[in-house]
Amino acid sequence: MFNQITDPHYICGMQANITIYLNERPLLLCSDQEPIPAHLAAAKVYTNPDTEKMESVLRKLEDGKKETAIFTAPDVKQLFKKVSLHFTTLVAAGGLVTNPAGEVLMMFRRGKWDLPKGKQDPGENLETCALREVAEETGLHTVALEHKITETFHYYPMKNKKVLKHTHWYRMQFTGTELTVPQIEEDIQDLQWVKPENVAKYLKFSYENIREVFRAANM
Template sequence: MNNAKDYFCSMETPVNIYINEKPLVIAGLQQHLSPEFVNAATLFSPSDEETAQTIRLLDKGELPMAVLRSPNPETVLAQVKSHFTEFVAAGGLITNATGEVLLMFRRGKWDMPKGKLDDGETLEQCALREVQEETGLRNVRLGHLITETYHYYPLKEKKVLKHSYWYRMYFTGTELTIPQIEEDIMDIQWIRPDNLGKYMQYSYQNIVDVVVKAGYKL
């Protein structure tokens, strides 16, 4: 049985949901937000129609960002999710013995390995399987959960919201990486921490969030 919902009794807030790389932030009424969101369009206890309209404007690029505040942010998150098909995924931020971080070049962006949760898998099993499939690395040890991210993408006729769980992982072997070409992975590199900022300029906002939450300075 998939058990993603069992991992947190209450959601980690604020939550950033990236819609075409534009942040939709869900937070409590008194929760502190980053300075970048101080002047963002903000709705308090939004109705479902207001939520839908906000999503549409972000999707069209007519809003650069938006904030939804509520005394019950979990309810607002559920309201946002109702406008999408939700996929649960898991992946990892992998470091090697010298502390370098693994990044993959896929579809024009620097990314990290992750993939959709299969029936019967735990999140940890999914994260390790996806790392092994996408990078070819076998000797990988699972660490702690770093964070969760949400991002939207269109898939055929569906509007998909990918809810990804990200784990710390440690490569302990000597094997070379093997990019999974069928997943459009063209290159894999080990990046020194002090160079991560250069690569994050050509990555996704949810990946930047994972790197920052893992404690790296960009």
């Protein structure tokens, strides 16, 4: 079941600037009063884009005809609502799990290193969803949720739908003794506890939104 992001519960908790990744290409949504980030200085800026312009830019990002773009408007939340109308939105939650040694749990799935996450079930709060998904995908049940890290947004095609996945990420601590068990039916091939000094090597073979989670967690 898909949860629409226009629900005020999700809009209110959203960060001021929003980056949506379409096939690893960033679309930044920000206030027209904010300076453009240095790393996106070359991106074309679209101020108050209408529906037709949004559709055109989204399609070019998806198809690789444009590497990045910026939408600006006075109200970023309203801007995001308009952009989200071009997608079916799925709300998810996941975790950045560390153990007492400070190692981070990463999973290898579909050729990339990833973090455990999954869609929110009807009636389930985000914290419960995050813990459930970690348990299902990794086999770890002795996990304590500490605090929220950030939210990420990325697009992917699913059947005939264009899905925008809005994921809420939480910092978690594993304190048990159970061994990891990859959820094979979710295409998880491997689970590894990664030392902090080696995380960057794994992130080279990951996704932009996952790198964003690590940046937000100061790791």
